[in-house]
Amino acid sequence: MNKFKSIRVTIKRWLRYLLLAFATVVALLICFLFYFTNQEEKEIQEQISGFYQEAGFKGDLSFKAAQLHGMSTKYAYSYQERVEGKMVQFDFPYATHLSKEEGGKNYDTAEELAYHSKSWLVAPFFERxxxxxxxxxxxxxxxxxxxxxxxxxxxxxxxxxxxxxxxxxxxxxxxxxxxxxxxxxxxxxxxxxxxxxxxxxxxxxxxxxxxxxxxxxxxxxxxxxxxxxxxxxxxxxxxxxxxxxxxxx
Structure with missing residues (x-):
């Protein structure tokens, strides 16, 4: 009888260890996910801010808080600029790291801006x-x-x-x-x-x-x-x- 009781105690102990290990792994994954999200969000914001500044746009950017969607993260921002005395706003629901093409060009000439008019960074301006x-x-x-x-x-x-x-x-x-x-x-x-x-x-x-x-x-x-x-x-x-x-x- 004592033998079976000892086995039950051992099993319960190991279950507690397993649950503790599982909880630790989950906590570490959550911490890693938040750290990765914060780093990615910071990099994206820096890239986008640098792009508009280098491209000659003089408006203001406002970034929205990152939102988790399953295993992916949604980044969004708005661009505002005063045009002929009126503030106009453009909303960008999906932002991501700039591609090599976008990051390697400043769009600072009329020709370059026209050629890349369909880029998600400027397309809403042309559409409006x-x-x-x-x-x-x-x-x-x-x-x-x-x-x-x-x-x-x-x-x-x-x-x-x-x-x-x-x-x-x-x-x-x-x-x-x-x-x-x-x-x-x-x-x-x-x-x-x-x-x-x-x-x-x-x-x-x-x-x-x-x-x-x-x-x-x-x-x-x-x-x-x-x-x-x-x-x-x-x-x-x-x-x-x-x-x-x-x-x-």
Missing amino acids: AFAESQGFQKLTQEIKEEFRKQGLEVSEVRLQFPIDNPDFENQLATDLLAAEKAGETDLRGILTLDYANYRQIKGFSFTITVTSLSKEFEGKRLDVSGLPSGNYVIESNSPKAESYSFEIE
């Missing part, structure tokens, strides 16, 4: 410039009017830039250099860009959202003769509605 430009607002009204004539109510028009298009990049460089020479230093002159100067350049993509879309309005049956060249996707706010795509040469 085009979306808010008079040329794109005019196009949006034209699309709404054309579709309204055909029984479609447009709620939103989104624009995507051409991929690897030298004409687009050259026009960007020309416009940014002109803004620089004119003394437009706010946000490197990016917000002075106007889609009107790019309307004839091929390769743009447009996503047009309508309030409802039935099969009779398939893209090929629409009268799109007045729209610029590009790739088009027509989608609906209605749940489970189909979307249609077409291209205008």
Whole structure:
């Protein structure tokens, strides 16, 4: 009887040791994870701050606290700059270490900035410039009017830039250099860009959202003769509605 009691005591002792060892390992892993996260967060913040400073942007950065998502960590930040007396803000929900390409270039010339306009570090600047430009607002009204004539109510028009298009990049460089020479230093002159100067350049993509879309309005049956060249996707706010795509040469 005493023998069985002794075995039970030994087993309980070893279980306590195992639980203590497990708890120690977990604690060490958590400490290591927090240390690694803090170091990575610090490095990312230093890299991003250095990038905007070297690239000639004069706004302010505010970094959000790192958030753990499973085994990964989410880093986010905001960029603010006063443009024509008004503070504009750009939110970057995902930040990471800069690649060799991003870290090795300063984007400090109009040509370099234009060539890398799709980089996650500056893409939101260009997207807002085009979306808010008079040329794109005019196009949006034209699309709404054309579709309204055909029984479609447009709620939103989104624009995507051409991929690897030298004409687009050259026009960007020309416009940014002109803004620089004119003394437009706010946000490197990016917000002075106007889609009107790019309307004839091929390769743009447009996503047009309508309030409802039935099969009779398939893209090929629409009268799109007045729209610029590009790739088009027509989608609906209605749940489970189909979307249609077409291209205008």
